[in-house]
Amino acid sequence: MPREITGETVGEVKAVADMHQRKAEMAKHSDAFIALPGGYGTLEELLEVIAWSQLGIHDKPVGLLNVDGYYNSLLAFIDKAVEEGFICPNARQIFVSAPTAKELMNKLEDYFPSQENVASKLNWEKEEIEEYIPPLNGRCHQASLT
Numbered sequence: 001m002p003r004e005i006t007g008e009t010v011g012e013v014k015a016v017a018d019m020h021q022r023k024a025e026m027a028k029h030s031d032a033f034i035a036l037p038g039g040y041g042t043l044e045e046l047l048e049v050i051a052w053s054q055l056g057i058h059d060k061p062v063g064l065l066n067v068d069g070y071y072n073s074l075l076a077f078i079d080k081a082v083e084e085g086f087i088c089p090n091a092r093q094i095f096v097s098a099p100t101a102k103e104l105m106n107k108l109e110d111y112f113p114s115q116e117n118v119a120s121k122l123n124w125e126k127e128e129i130e131e132y133i134p135p136l137n138g139r140c141h142q143a144s145l146t
Contacts, residue, residue: 033061
């Protein structure tokens, strides 16, 4: 049985070797990123495109559809991380959120990238993306797992 089930209305279907290539292909062909309520996979993909924006890999709009306040706790966590200095205040503006699709689309259409001190543009396909560590700009903490 296939892992992904496709139908007539899905659009183009392209087989890829792995998740990294899948995300790179979707990112390369997209005009924006929108996260709907979801689980771990949705959070991982959302945070990755936010991090890619912070690194200067893309400047596409990122939206969070916050249906019935589903993402309120995540938004509060991000605001707390900004308050504590773990996320730079300008990086908080990388994504927009709204409770309805219409409001979110309006915000995405008005989106203008405003990140400062990001890395120069990196190529979607290069493995250096995973190894690049941006310099600190003096305004935010860098946490270490060691």
